[in-house]
Amino acid sequence: MNTDEVLGIFREAGAVLEGHFILTSGLRSPIFLQKARVFMHADKTERLCKALAERIRKAVPGKIDYVVGPAIGGLIPAYETSRHLGVPAIWVEREGGEFRLRRFEIAPGSRVVIVEDIVTTGLSIRETIDCLRALGAEVVAAACIIDRSAGKTNVGVPLIALAEYEVPAYPADRLPPELAAIPAIKPGSRNI
Ligand SMILES: O=P(O)(O)OC[C@H]1O[C@H](OP(=O)(O)OP(=O)(O)O)[C@H](O)[C@@H]1O
Numbered sequence: 001m002n003t004d005e006v007l008g009i010f011r012e013a014g015a016v017l018e019g020h021f022i023l024t025s026g027l028r029s030p031i032f033l034q035k036a037r038v039f040m041h042a043d044k045t046e047r048l049c050k051a052l053a054e055r056i057r058k059a060v061p062g063k064i065d066y067v068v069g070p071a072i073g074g075l076i077p078a079y080e081t082s083r084h085l086g087v088p089a090i091w092v093e094r095e096g097g098e099f100r101l102r103r104f105e106i107a108p109g110s111r112v113v114i115v116e117d118i119v120t121t122g123l124s125i126r127e128t129i130d131c132l133r134a135l136g137a138e139v140v141a142a143a144c145i146i147d148r149s150a151g152k153t154n155v156g157v158p159l160i161a162l163a164e165y166e167v168p169a170y171p172a173d174r175l176p177p178e179l180a181a182i183p184a185i186k187p188g189s190r191n192i
């Protein structure tokens, strides 16, 4: 599956939103990929995650013990991708603002792959890696459906992206006038 096909699925689902969005990193963007509008469709999610699982299989030699999804956006793609890989899916969720593995125990040395929905700055993946490494896990790779940095972000482990789609994002104090003229909304769950 190539980037055009992935974006086609997002467009078909009405998931490519235009406006003024506050991203989880604090950056502002005129485009927001509302992945929930894709993940509400099991058939679309299956197609995307089956293709992502194939990429992961090719890129990651050896055993994978767990797929880990950062909640909330990573829950559904991590689960569906894990189904195609034939390994269990677990998740990290925020507690007091920080990602924690609240519901599961993993043995030190467990080999894990993080599966995210969207990557912009890679901040959420780096936070997930910190949480997992503190538990003794070995993060062998991270993966995502769409990398909005188009390969520019460095998360410290190999990042496997099903699609790369470079989207503008600006610091809040450096907004272009056309964006500053639109009220901003924050769709994600950080700080809620
Ligand atoms: O690469 P980054 O700059 O970290 O941006 C990408 C992250 O932003 C979104 O999560 P968000 O915290 O908005 O909440 P959600 O998972 O509930 O959508 C998305 O699900 C990624 O986790």
Ligand SMILES: O=C(O)c1cc(=O)[nH]c(=O)[nH]1
Residues within 6 Å of the ligand: 022, 023, 024, 025, 031, 032, 033, 034, 035, 073, 118, 119, 120, 121, 148, 188
């Ligand atoms: O950077 C983000 O927070 C982000 C961007 C995007 O397009 N979609 C999303 O869910 N989060």
Ligand SMILES: [Mg+2]
Residues within 6 Å of the ligand: 070, 071, 072, 073, 074, 124
């Ligand atoms: Mg998220």
